[in-house]
Amino acid sequence: MANKSSVSRKNSYVWLIGYPKEAILGARLPSGRDAMRTFFFYHKSSKMTVGESARLTFEAVQSFWLKSRLPIRKQQHCIEKIKDLYNEHRQLVKNRKRKRFRWVKAKTVQYKT
Numbered sequence: 001m002a003n004k005s006s007v008s009r010k011n012s013y014v015w016l017i018g019y020p021k022e023a024i025l026g027a028r029l030p031s032g033r034d035a036m037r038t039f040f041f042y043h044k045s046s047k048m049t050v051g052e053s054a055r056l057t058f059e060a061v062q063s064f065w066l067k068s069r070l071p072i073r074k075q076q077h078c079i080e081k082i083k084d085l086y087n088e089h090r091q092l093v094k095n096r097k098r099k100r101f102r103w104v105k106a107k108t109v110q111y112k113t
Contacts, residue, residue: 014040015093016108024060029068035061036085043086054082 013019017033020041024030030038038060042053058078065072072078088107095104 012045014044015096016089020045024064029064029070030061032085035082036089039082039086050083050086051079054079054086057082 014037017036017040019037021034021037022041022045024034024038035057039053039057042048042056043050046053048056055075058075061078062072062075073081092104092107096108098104
């Protein structure tokens with residue numbers, strides 16, 4: 001019998017973020033969670049580096065900001081912001097079992113809302 005290497009929905013779920021999405025859909029401006037879902041699609045599913053994933057996520061978010069004619073920060077600053085969100089999420093994942101840390105509780109509540 002051959003081994004099947006399939007990815008289940010449970011394996012693709014990212015804690016506090018949800019399931020990765022390839023594209024940001026809708027008519028409203030994307031939230032941080034929407035951006036992180038797209039980032040994790042590129043980073044985990046497409047197996048790209050953090051920098052490449054952040055750049056592609058920026059391009060996806062940028063189209064929404066251009067449509068609404070809002071001013072946009074420089075690309076390098078936006079990519080750094082996405083990387084910072086990713087690093088913050090990594091720290092939360094590392095410490096999610098430690099309930100006694102107040103900052104973990106506060107950030108977890110912030111992500112869930």
